[in-house]
Amino acid sequence: MTIQILESAKRDLVNGFYFYEKQKEGLGNYFLDSLYSDIDSLLIYSGMHPVRFDEYYCMLSKRFPFAIYYYVKEETVYVDAILDCRQNPERIEKRLGRK
Numbered sequence: 001m002t003i004q005i006l007e008s009a010k011r012d013l014v015n016g017f018y019f020y021e022k023q024k025e026g027l028g029n030y031f032l033d034s035l036y037s038d039i040d041s042l043l044i045y046s047g048m049h050p051v052r053f054d055e056y057y058c059m060l061s062k063r064f065p066f067a068i069y070y071y072v073k074e075e076t077v078y079v080d081a082i083l084d085c086r087q088n089p090e091r092i093e094k095r096l097g098r099k
Contacts (some may be wrong), residue, residue: 001043001046001075001076001077002075002076002077003039003040003042003043003076003077003079004076004077004078004079005039005079006078006079006080008080008081009068009079009080009081009082012081012082012083013032013035013082016028016031016032016035016064016066016082016084017029017031017032020064031064034061034062034063034064035061035064035066035068035082037062038059038061038062038068039068039079041059042059042068042070042077042079043077045059046070046072046077047072052069053069053093053096055071056069056070056071056080056081056096057069057070057071057072060085065084065085065086066082066083066084066085067082067083067085067092068081068082069081069082069083069096080096081095081096083095
């Protein structure tokens with residue numbers, strides 16, 4: 001099993017980094033470390049999370065209010081989006097291409 005973080009998810013990580021870094025210096029790095037740790041856990045737990053929007057598994061981050069949206073194809077986990085859970089669910093749905 002391998003994990004591939006798609007460009008869209010990489011942009012989400014960068015945006016999250018800058019948001020938290022503005023809050024407090026060093027918090028952006030902690031955010032990235034935490035989210036990468038959550039993503040790494042998909043090597044063991046992929047496919048065990050609830051399905052959202054018909055095709056994406058949704059894993060909640062352990063330390064930040066973010067959800068990791070991914071899908072599994074053959075032996076690869078594709079991380080497509082890493083989104084703040086505090087936004088309007090319709091905006092999340094639109095971002096994932098469902099509306």
